[in-house]
Amino acid sequence: MLQNINTLKRYTATVIATVGMLISPFALSNPYKPYEGEVLVVNFPAHPHYDAVMKVLPDFEKETGIEVEVDQLQYLAMRQKQTLELTKRKGDYDLIAYVVFSKADYVSADQIEPLARFFMNPKLADPSYDADDLIDGYVQNVGVAGGAKGYLPGPTGALFGIPFGSETSVLGYRKDIFDKHGIKVPETYEELLETSCKIQDLEPDMVGLASRGKSGHQTSHAFLLHLAPLGGRVFDENWKPTLNSPEAIQAGNALKTILECGPEGGTSFGLSEAKNAFLQGKAAMYLDTTVVAGEVDDPQKSKVVGKVAWAKHPMGVKHASQTGGFGIAIPKNAQNKEAAFLLMQWLTSKETDKKIALAGGNPSRFSTHQDSDVIAKFPQMEIFGEALKDADPDWRPIIPVWGQINTELGTNLSKAMTGEITVEEALNKTNKTAEKIMDKAGYYTYQQ
Numbered sequence: 001m002l003q004n005i006n007t008l009k010r011y012t013a014t015v016i017a018t019v020g021m022l023i024s025p026f027a028l029s030n031p032y033k034p035y036e037g038e039v040l041v042v043n044f045p046a047h048p049h050y051d052a053v054m055k056v057l058p059d060f061e062k063e064t065g066i067e068v069e070v071d072q073l074q075y076l077a078m079r080q081k082q083t084l085e086l087t088k089r090k091g092d093y094d095l096i097a098y099v100v101f102s103k104a105d106y107v108s109a110d111q112i113e114p115l116a117r118f119f120m121n122p123k124l125a126d127p128s129y130d131a132d133d134l135i136d137g138y139v140q141n142v143g144v145a146g147g148a149k150g151y152l153p154g155p156t157g158a159l160f161g162i163p164f165g166s167e168t169s170v171l172g173y174r175k176d177i178f179d180k181h182g183i184k185v186p187e188t189y190e191e192l193l194e195t196s197c198k199i200q201d202l203e204p205d206m207v208g209l210a211s212r213g214k215s216g217h218q219t220s221h222a223f224l225l226h227l228a229p230l231g232g233r234v235f236d237e238n239w240k241p242t243l244n245s246p247e248a249i250q251a252g253n254a255l256k257t258i259l260e261c262g263p264e265g266g267t268s269f270g271l272s273e274a275k276n277a278f279l280q281g282k283a284a285m286y287l288d289t290t291v292v293a294g295e296v297d298d299p300q301k302s303k304v305v306g307k308v309a310w311a312k313h314p315m316g317v318k319h320a321s322q323t324g325g326f327g328i329a330i331p332k333n334a335q336n337k338e339a340a341f342l343l344m345q346w347l348t349s350k351e352t353d354k355k356i357a358l359a360g361g362n363p364s365r366f367s368t369h370q371d372s373d374v375i376a377k378f379p380q381m382e383i384f385g386e387a388l389k390d391a392d393p394d395w396r397p398i399i400p401v402w403g404q405i406n407t408e409l410g411t412n413l414s415k416a417m418t419g420e421i422t423v424e425e426a427l428n429k430t431n432k433t434a435e436k437i438m439d440k441a442g443y444y445t446y447q448q
Helices: 002-022 025-029 048-064 075-085 102-108 136-143 175-181 189-202 217-227 246-260 271-279 290-296 337-347 350-358 366-370 372-377 380-388 402-417 423-440
Strands: 039-045 067-073 095-099 162-167 169-174 207-210 283-289 308-312 324-329
Touching (some): 039 337, 048 290, 048 337, 095 102, 169 175, 189 207, 217 246, 246 423, 271 283, 350 366, 350 372, 372 380, 402 423
Parallel strands (some): 039 067
Antiparallel strands (some): 169 308
């Protein structure tokens, strides 16, 4: 799989380099000239990464003469607005941000542009773009569709979006508490669970790991956080659900242990509540998205400023952190597609990725995580870059019916977390329902 995406990226880089040799020095000096005065309307989420993006967008306008108007909305409002806009004959948006699981919906509905023709255009493609530097797992997870399983790279895959605001799962821990008691930073799941449950015996008014546990997609997200590193998958290679496999049951029991040894009321926690429990000093550890790092050292939001260190997602049978965050794509009904591509390319270039990182955003390139200026300002970026090498693009399936299965999984697991049923019962029930959903959607057509 990694070989496939590397082949795709090398191909993209080769195309860009080849067409770059065809561009005259004069044309290369100002590729934006034909688009001066155009106005791009983009749709971004209200999110720390995109707040950082807003700080650098004036540089693009100054450099290119292209104006950019941003419609920045809360995520759910953004998704609802896009659902309406993408069905119009002529859309209002030239560039959109989307979360990874929207990729399946947009591609299957033919609502976003494949990017090959833009990268093949010598008047648009920057030969110094360096696609190989983009983080592999996120190109696969956010950008590619039509290959393996329909949503991963492969001989039939194509690129539809570029990662922009990449997040992965990392372990944040209270270095002061760990040093005080001589606690080893967990490197394995066995160590993680043991440490989670002994913190409350060592520190008054503090528990182990703050986790999501709220019924629905928050619980399923927390479960999937542990499934991949423990060796589990949602489906086998024939699309048969494996949500009641031994590995899945182990992941469910791991989540239950974490919640039992975590903050009071953890079974009602979403991302915000879990994050805030850690920021307010009520939990010694946090295992979830890297986006929390921007708040850890903000004295207006955090009581643990200067007390937190970071480590890779602990290992089960393998290292496998999550892939999440956003990508950017050009709608099929956009009215200024070429200028939109130039903005997309500029935003995800090496130079701009670094600018956004220094402004507090989440970089999508390996080089940015290794940049000395970025590390000097945000030391955690170095370990985040290491964690991103383990990012698993297949930790959850990106298929149109995933929302139905995800809801069933979260609802049943929530009952297991509160003791109404066992983890095994919850996963057995989910597995049966998931198979019915997959059958109805046609995933077994060629097996009948």
